[in-house]
Amino acid sequence: MSDDRTQQDSTSSDGTSRGLNRRHFLAAAGTGATAAVAGCTGLGGGGGSDTIKIGGVYLLSGIAQALGTSSANAAEVAVKQINENGGINGKDIEIEVRDHGEDPQAQIRSLAQEFNADVMIGLTSSGVTLASAPTIESLGVPFTLTDIGTPYITEPDTESYGNYFESDSGRAAFTPNMFRTNSNTSHMTYAIAKYVADNYGESRVANMGPDYAYGQQCWDYFKAYSEGLGMNHEYVTSEFPSLGASDMTPQINSVLSADPDLLFTSFWAGDATTFISQAAEQGLFEEVDDVFDTIGADPTVYEALGDTTPEGIHMSGWYWPTAYDNENNQAFLDAYREEFQDDDTTPSIPGFTGGSTYAAIYMYKKAIEAAGGTNPEDVISELEGITIDNDPRGQTTIKEDTHQATAPCVIGETSFDADVPYDGAGLVNTQTYTLTRERSLELLDGSGLGPGL
CATH class of the missing domain: 3.40.50.2300 (Response regulator)
Incomplete structure (x- = not known):
């Protein structure tokens, strides 16, 4: 591994x-x-x-x-x-x-x-x-x-x-x-595990993620948090295409053959674009109840995908512009x-x-x-x-012992009704999640994985 x-x-x-x-x-x-x-x-x-x-x-x-x-x-x-x-x-x-x-x-x-x-x-x-x-x-x-x-x-x-x-x-x-100052993998995977536990319960779950440290860690933490939350999921397959792979169809076919209820993914940036476009071509989103992604929710991903993004899947990130209502x-x-509205190379909302x-x-x-x-x-x-x-996500604190910010993370549903300044999807029905070190230690007990919170 x-x-x-x-x-x-x-x-x-x-x-x-x-x-x-x-x-x-x-x-x-x-x-x-x-x-x-x-x-x-x-x-x-x-x-x-x-x-x-x-x-x-x-x-x-x-x-x-x-x-x-x-x-x-x-x-x-x-x-x-x-x-x-x-x-x-x-x-x-x-x-x-x-x-x-x-x-x-x-x-x-x-x-x-x-x-x-x-x-x-x-x-x-x-x-x-x-x-x-x-x-x-x-x-x-x-x-x-x-x-x-x-x-x-x-x-x-x-x-x-x-x-x-x-x-x-x-x-x-x-x-x-x-x-x-950003949320981390421990926190992000907890949020997805919690959402799945609250909304789907025990399920047949498959995984796809980039074949390097981040993808492996995300899958390990998701399984550990799911177990801590009392979920006895059946893990049907786990696929790791190489980072920057141009062809993910073999791994997508493997997931389809495993017939999961849910698919957990940890793609981001160009890999998220490749995965979503090729998975859409192969009809994956019609075959599963839901797909979750850790940090793929970014304007550049959705703009690149145009009308290809499936609506109603759940993607997350450390920040989404409309998830926080504060001055x-x-x-x-x-x-x-104001700074980037005339820049054709940059979406005028932050990633x-x-x-x-x-x-x-x-x-x-x-x-x-x-x-x-x-x-x-x-x-x-x-x-x-x-x-x-002055944190856009609301007031946050740097923990003295770990130097990690108490910042929330976001999960939302993909939708073309989102208010975005580009042709493509965005997130709606966003939910923010927080997690303390104490709660993380309780949920990860026996896994050997540290909270980092």
Whole structure:
């Protein structure tokens, strides 16, 4: 079974994953990063700088280009708003966002040491995040994850789950200067398991997901949460087409042959588009009662599919623009629409990574102002337990012990009646889900999987 320990390294600019032995990488990254820090004083600009510098690293090319671009766009909107309203401590924000490229750790080091970023945001790949954690920790710059699914990176309990960086079976990879504003895989799969339990009960369930860490983790967590909720589902088949596969028809045929009631999927971005279009051609959506997807609910997916998206299936994400009725969300939507309404390449509503990225910029503003400057240790201290007031998803808090935001996630039904500024489907009848660490521990008991909450 593929997991983060075997495919956790970098994703190239064309979106393909390249294997690397984890221990060899950690040895090289740890030594190189430490040497770089030793020869560089004043990390994080700070002090006498005329601006507050934010560095960002996302996948801006390849299969995940839409996700990384959505995050960069949301950050740009937040920065522009803050600068128009006096900046941070009277200083403007300067932001530089780069593509992961072939060497994401080099990009991270460059932003910290050459751009002199005071704080950073990213990333777009769970594998890249886990592989980059030693580098990020050695640099000491506060780094907030806005797009990352793996629960491991905000799981601090090494005694129960093993230290990821010291054991091949470890699943706890908490890093002191890393924080996360988006919901994660543990939470997302709980929401789907809960929805299925409440609305369908015990069922014949099949799985399809990308054949790498994220797809495998989603399926493991869904089954564990379902069991914790008392569901004795019959799991009839599990299929993992390769990440970025152009032809998923063999796996779709396998699912059809298994005759499930429900299909659980974990496709996103280009893979979600490929799966839905090919599954529609093969009549899968007429043969099952429902299909669920973890983070495929994104405007770029629906716009690409046009009229192909089946109505009434359930898709989820960390954010959907109409799921939250509050003034901060409306301010975000208005600003985003104004910024991108004349851009033919970008939907004028934010993607599912937008809310968490926008919130991260405002979180940094509050923390830096409370710290009275950009000293990394002071900012990190302020971030632990901070409440994000300008979060489009409603007020959220960064948990002091795990650095995970108490952010909700969204499940909705696909529909062409959704109010969207493009030709395609959107989500209606959205429901938001929250989950505490205590409840997650109870439900996952005996599974060996950590909450990351």
